[in-house]
Amino acid sequence: MVGTLDDVAAASGVSRSTVSRVINGGSVSEATRHRVLAAMGETGYSPNLAARTLASGRSGVVGVVIHVPPDLLFQDVFFSGLFHGIAEALAQRGAGMMLWLANLSKEQTLERILGMRLFDGLIVTADMLDDPLVDGLVHSSLPTVLVGHRHRDRSASYVDIDNERAAEQITDHLISLGRRRVGHITGRRGGVSAEERLTGYRRAMKRAGLATDGLVADGDYLARSGEAGAETLLAAGVDAIFCASDTMAFGALRTLERHGAAVPDDIAVAGFDDLPQAAETVPPLTTMRQDTGRLGIEAAHALFRLLNDKEAAPQRVILPTELVIRQSTVGALGSR
Amino acid sequence: MVGTLDDVAAASGVSRSTVSRVINGGSVSEATRHRVLAAMGETGYSPNLAARTLASGRSGVVGVVIHVPPDLLFQDVFFSGLFHGIAEALAQRGAGMMLWLANLSKEQTLERILGMRLFDGLIVTADMLDDPLVDGLVHSSLPTVLVGHRHRDRSASYVDIDNERAAEQITDHLISLGRRRVGHITGRRGGVSAEERLTGYRRAMKRAGLATDGLVADGDYLARSGEAGAETLLAAGVDAIFCASDTMAFGALRTLERHGAAVPDDIAVAGFDDLPQAAETVPPLTTMRQDTGRLGIEAAHALFRLLNDKEAAPQRVILPTELVIRQSTVGALGSR
C-alpha cells in the first residue's frame, strides 16, 4: 500500500485539496506545506497516474510511433539514433514513453493508440508517401510531432532536414570536381527522404546540363543494396556515385574494390549520414552529416512546446546538414 | 470527442452497466448485445484507459526495463534480439509497452516506475551482480519477470539460459579436440552471464586437469575487446580461445589473422550467441546458439501467466542452448 491523497491529508491534519496544492503548486502557507511534505515523506506517497490522468486529462506519457520492422530499428542507424534522442529528451523532462513499432498493422496500431486516450502527445516517424497511420494520427486531436514530413503535412508540426537541398549540394560537389557521369543509388523508394534526395540529385545534374538516364539504381538504405547498385552503375560507366546512405556507400566501396576500380581516381563515392565508420573506410568517405539524435531531441522539445501552450502554432523545425569532404571524392588532395 | 460509456448507453437505450458488460463479457442477451455493438460502431467508442485502470486496477500496460546505455541496446545483439521478442509478444497479446532505458539513474528509474502505479507487470533485465533497481522492482508488489537472474533471485520469476553449463560444454568441445591451453575472453565483468560463463569454462578446464592461469582476458562482449583479448592470449601461448560472445570472436579472428595465426590449426576459436554473421566468417565460427528473441517472448508469456493467475507460482524458465560446430574449431574435417 502506497497510500492516497487522503492518507497524507489525514496524517498532516489538512484537507485533501491542500495536499493536492502542495503537489501541484497552488498557494499554501509555508507552515502547512512543510507539514504536508513531511507526511508525504513518511508515507512514501506518490500520485496515482490513472487517477490523475482521469481528473486532469494529462498523463505525462507520450506515445512514440516508429512503424518499421523491429529489426530495422536496430540495423538502420537513422532509427536507432532518432530513438536514442527521443528517449533521452523525454526522460530528461520526466515524461514516460510508450513505444509502438510495426508489430501490428498500421490500422491496428492507429486504433490502439487513439483508443487508449492516455497520451498527452505523439511523436511519429513519417517517411512513407502513403501512410494511413500517420494520416490518422495527424488528424486526431492529439498534439503530434512528425519526424520527417510529406507535402500534405505542411501544416502539421514536424522536424526534418532538407533532403532535397542536401542531395543537391553533395551532387554539386561531385560535379564541381569535374565528374560528368554521376550515378545515384537511392534510398527506399516510396519513402519521402529517398524521393527528395533523388529529386535534389536530378536537379543538380540538370542545372549542370548533365543527363541522368540509366544512372539511377534503386536501393533501400542497407549495405547489400549498395553493393548491387554499384554493380549496376559500374556497368553504366559512371565516374561518380552518390549513395543516399553511408551504409550503402560502404557496400558500394566493397563492390568497387572487388572490381579493381580506384576510388576516387576512377570513381568518386559519396554517402549520406556521416556515420562514425565513414571516417574509417579506405578511402575515408565524403558524406552529408546529419544528427539523427538531435532530430529526436528536437522532436521531443517541439512536442513539449505544443503541450505547454495550447495556443502554440504548429512547430516546424528544419535541422542543418553539413557536407563533410573526405578522400573518397577528392583523393589525397584534400588532406595533409 | 470519442464519447463515453454513457453516450453509447443512451444511443442504444440501455444502462451504462449493460454496455460495460458487453465490452467485458458479462451475460447479456443476444438482442441487446447486438444493439449496443451497433451503437458502439457508430459512435466509434473505445474505453478510456485511465478510467478503466482507476476502476479495475488493471491497465493492460507492462513496463519493460532495460537499464543499459541506449547505444548498447543497438550495438549488443543480445539486447536488440531480446527487445524484439518482448515487443512482439506484448503486441500480440494487445498489451501496451512502456520502455525504460538507462536515461535516468537506477534510483530515479525505480522511483518513477513504482510511483506511476500504472503497470500490470514488469519485465526487467537482470545481469548485474549488484543492482538496486532490480532489487527494488523484484521486492515491489508488481508481478515481475526477470531476464537473467542472480543467485538472490532464485525465488523470483525469471527466464534465462544455463550460462555455466553452456560454457562448460563449449570448453569441453575444445578440450576434446586435444587443445590444452584453452584461453577465455570474458564478457562484461560484474555481469552474471559473464561470471557464469567464466565459471563454466574454469570447471571444464579443472575437470580435465588443465590450468587456467594467465589464460583469462577480460572483455566486455564488444568487438574491440575481442581484438585486445586475443592479443593478450596470443602472447600467453594459447592453442584455443573461447570468447563469451560472437562479437568478441569476430574481433579475435581479425587479430589472429593480422598475426598470421592459422585458425583452427594454430588456434581454435569459439564464440557464443550464433549471430547470423557467425556462419560467414573465415573460417565459419563454432559457437553456442541462444535465441534471445525467444528469451523475450518467453519472458512476456511468463508475465502473462503471472497476471492471469494471481495464485500462480513464480515462473522459472531455462531456455536450451545448442553447440554449433563449424570450421573455426574443427577445420575442414567437420564439413563436406
Add this chain to the structure above:
DNA sequence: TTGTACGCGTTATCAT
C-alpha cells in the same frame, strides 16, 4: 490560505 463538493469514465456490487 483553506476546505467543500463535484466530476473525470470505468468497473463492480447489489438489487431487481
Add this chain to the structure above:
DNA sequence: ATGATAACGCGTACAA
C-alpha cells in the same frame, strides 16, 4: 438479464 449506485484517486471551481 438488467439497472442503480457506490467506489477508484485525483483536480478544481467555488465558497468560506
